[in-house]
Amino acid sequence: MKAGIVGANGYGGVELVRLLHHHPMVTLDLLVSHSTQGHKITDQYPHLHNILELPLEKLSLNEITDRVDVLFFATPSGVTKEIAPPFVKAGLPCIDLSGDFRLKEGHSYEQWYKKSPAEPEFLDQAVYGLPEIFRERIKxxxxxxxxxxxxxxALLGIIPLIKEGIAETTGQIIIDGKTGVSGAGRKLVQGSLFSEINENTKAYNLGSHQHTPEIEQVLTDLHGKDIKVSFNAHLVPMTRGILCTIYAPLKERLADADLVQLYKEAYQDEYFVRIRPEKTWPGTKEVYGTNYCDIGVKVDERTNMVIVVSVIDNLVKGAAGQAIQNMNLLNHWDERTGLDTIPVYP
Structure with a gap:
């Protein structure tokens, strides 16, 4: 198959380049960039010199549909909803890494993203691509x-608690998220400057982060009743990685061993989700550069709260890697294809 990437000059785009370059079933044929068209990808990313010398091209419906078999959109939110619909209408398989089609209610997108939503027909067509949970819907x-x-x-960390009905769901789930600077994208903003982030950790978008309704939408879908969460994000001085610490009150008394076993059973068939043994919790470095999500669980017996630690590489399982996992699923290939790598450590 031949693949194309729209928004290839961003961090998500170049991570797709890295992973697709090693995919045995795919040839990377097209790189599109509005802001840097006419340049080579190596002008933006010299580390690709003598590896990939493709030019950055403009967006053209007829040309692209003739040239590629799958198209990835690694564009900022607010962009994909304007440029993807013609390709979707043409029947070209499209995988969107932005947030434009995740929320099924247009007014919710407008409220949280502060932008006009995509057309309802395309919101209805888009399937939410979390393979471990919605594989049958996606394929x-x-x-x-x-x-x-x-x-x-967050979802991979919480869902076993919701599915098994062992955690309270009446607005008491707290998610403390921490991310590296690459999550902000490759743009010049004050908060991402070295002198601003180095030796500094800070919270942002408290009570208003646009990923809150996405988490709630999925949990409500699975639970059948409305679920609210308190999700708050923090920027930490590292390049890659996300760590979510999740707190939820338990309905009954459970031991650590019970929870570890529950999580192991929930993800026993999921190659990319790794559950840690009792009294061990993962760090972001342990999934660096891979499509893994590592999870550790603990019961705070004094408060009868469950504590879940979930880590991913934000550019891989949180973006490009999961997009390729979805591409594999659409084509009925082994989901590990092109993604079966060992984390980079240290």
Missing amino acids: DKTFVANPGCYPTA
Whole structure:
């Protein structure tokens, strides 16, 4: 198959380049960039010199549909909803890494993203692409809304508690998220400057982060009743990685061993979700550069709260890697294809 990437000059785009370059079933044929068209990808990313010398091209419906078999959109939110619909209408398999098609209610997108929503017909067509949970919904579709980075880590950490009905769901679930600077994208903003982030940690978008309704939408879908969460994000001085610490009150008394066993059973068939043994919790470095999500669980016996630690690489399982996992699923290939790598450590 031949693949194309729209928004290839961003961090998510170049991570797709890295992973697709090693995919045995795919040839990377097209790189599109509005802001840097006419340049080579190596002008933006010299580390690709003598590896990939493709030019950055403009967006053209007829040319692209003739040249590629799958198209990835690694564009900022607010962009994909304007440029993807013609390709979806043409029947080209499309995987969107932005947030434009994740929320099924347009007014919710407008409220949280502060932008006008996509057309309802395309919101209806897009399937939410969290393979470990919605595999059966995804595999026969051609338009995938790739999950956000924070929601991927948070949802994989929470869902076993919700499915088994062992945690209270009446607004008492707290998610403390921490991310590296690459999550902000490759743009010049004050908060991402070295002198601003180095030796500094800070919270942002408290009570208003756009990934909150995405997490709630999925949990409500699975639970059948409305679930609210308190999700708050923090920027930490590292390049890659997300760590979510999740707190939820338990309905009954459970031991650590019970929870570890529950999580192991929930993800026993999921290659990319690794459950840690009792009294061990993962760090972001342990999934660096891979499509893994590592999870550790603990019961605070004094408060009868469950504590879940979930880590991913925000650019891989939180973006490009999960998009490729979805592409594999759409084509009925082994989901590990092109993604079966060992984390980079240290």
